[in-house]
Amino acid sequence: MYSQMKSYIESVLHLVYPNVCFGCKQPLLLSEPYKICTSCLTKTEKTDFHLKDFPNDMEAKLLGFPFLKRATALFYFDKKGTIQSIIHSLKYENKPFLGEDLGNFMANSLKESNFFDNIDYLVPVPMHPKKERLRGYNQAVMILKGIQKVIPLPYHKEILVKTEHTLTQTRKNRLQRILSLSEKSIFDTLSPEKIENKNVLLIDDIITTGSTLIKCMEVLEKYGCKTCKILTIGFAR
Ligand SMILES: [Zn+2]
Incomplete structure (x- = not known):
């Protein structure tokens, strides 16, 4: 009733x-x-990168890591396109559920392939804690939550973290510190045992130059990650 x-x-x-x-x-x-x-x-045009020979256009941006197994994105990301508008709402208009929707749809699109096979941990690209506090959530984590509803793989927040160089930060005023958060930030781990000899899936919202994902892979490589796959919603061409 x-x-x-x-x-x-x-x-x-x-x-x-x-x-x-x-x-x-x-x-x-x-x-x-x-x-x-x-x-x-x-x-919206799909990339279907996971069906193409290695290296596909996304993997070509990320070469130089022998442990990189596959990288794929759900959609092509065009300026002023549908996905750009949705990702903008996800990141800047306090619409975390859009990340879950996109992650869920992406996982459903990929679940029949072998893309999710042999993965130990889902690893979202971390945000700087101060930025995350301002936004209220990390969009990569929201995408991950949508994926988990379809593919229940574990996630631990401390596998990849973003920190700042404290020495260079202390000499700046508050505004300068916030403005410089991204360029001065570095990636690291708080649980190297969850990287060593493990198979991880890195998750982010979009890939443009690939520099953020490369920095994340450098940490994974340093701590002895066995294999790495990468999944994003959008691929900027
Ligand atoms: Zn529509």
Whole structure:
């Protein structure tokens, strides 16, 4: 009775305040599972990098790491495109659920392939703690949570962390420190035993030059990671 009432109220509310797709801004159907419409998800160009020979266009940006097994992105990421608009909402408009939606959709798209085989840990690219506190969440972690609903692999926050060079930071004022967070930040680990001889899947929202992922792989390499795969939502070409 309660659930019938709830779904009736939801239907009426939907007529008055339709949920709109974060890609095309068109009203979503009640039956659509995500806050991104089926049309945006199916019509946006996929990379299908995981089906291509090594090195695909994404792996070509990340060469030089013998333990890199595969890298793939769900969609091509074009300026002013659908995915750009969704990722912008995810990162700057306090819409963490979009990360879960995209991660969930991506995992469902890849689960029939062997991409998720033989992985010990999911490792999201970390954000600087101060930046994460300002945003309220790390978008890569939200993508990871969406993936976990389909592929329940473990995640430990301390496998990859972002810290800052404290010496150079102390001489700056507060604004200078916040502005310089990204360039002065370094990646490291708090649990090397979860890297050594392990197979990890690195997760991020988009890959542009690949420099962030390369810095993460340098840490994984330093601590003896066995194999690494990489998964992002968007690939900027
Ligand atoms: Zn749409």
